[in-house]
Amino acid sequence: LASTQILQNKTSAALGSYQKILAQDLRNFNALILAGAYSKISGATESAQQFFARAQTLNPKGAKQMQAILDMTLQNFKLALNPHPAPINGKPAIVVLGYALAADGTPQSTLIERLKVALAEYKLNPQTAIIVSGGMPHGGVTESYIMKQWLIKHGVAAEQIYIEDQSKDTVMNAVYSLAIVQKLAVDKIVLVTSASHMRRAYSVFLALAMQKGTKLTIDNLVYLDYPDLAQAMTVTTAEKLVIVRDVLRAAGIWAYPGIQQ
Secondary structure, eight states: OHHHHHHTTOHHHHHHHHHHHHHHOTTOHHHHHHHHHHHHHTTOHHHHHHHHHHHHHHOHHHHHHHHHHHHHHHHHTTOOOOOOOOOOOSSEEEEEEOOOOOTTSOOOHHHHHHHHHHHHHHHHSTTOEEEEEOOOEETTEEHHHHHHHHHHHTTOOGGGEEEEOOOSSHHHHHHHHHHHHHHHTOSEEEEEEEHHHHHHHHHHHHHHHHHHTOOOEEEEEEEOOSSSHHHHTOOOHHHHHHHHHHHHHHTTOOSBTTTBO
């Protein structure tokens, strides 16, 4: 119920549900972390501190890690979005996040624009692997299949493109893409998505890396789907809520226990 209320942007109602859970189960660590995180987003700082303090007594190491991930996420609300492709140092990979295909399986304009940005980055770094991430099928094909075909058509070598075709949302984009990143043994990724999606995607990828103890540098590169960069930097309360929800999922607290991570 609380998870559904969060999805419906009913934060106050969700906090009430977490309180009811905790009234019956004082030692519910996940409920304490969730209540603390959403209280903080809502501006109830004192309540948030109390929830996290209770979580600390149950699981000091886990609470500390969750607090670090949440603090990182709050900092990323001010993430400087980068719309400019550039040469990359180190041993990197480009990770391009998919976008829903049309019903007939053709790519929509948002996906094409993300691919154009990734292609521009690739041309400056032609030895770099590209991971295309997106598993939602339409018209008999997945986003990642279409993304790979588009990149090949525009000059990227097929053997440099790695398909991630299992994910159905941003959290799973991160889970499955980072598994490929580990196999490639790269130390940096350039994450490519729309500006409106980057704060969430960046935070989720970083939270998952932190949760797994993976040492990885993440750079952001955006398709600017706003009139200008100043407007892209504005973060609404609704966006903050969605970011925190998905970050907590990436950190190991399932949205629907036993059903959806």
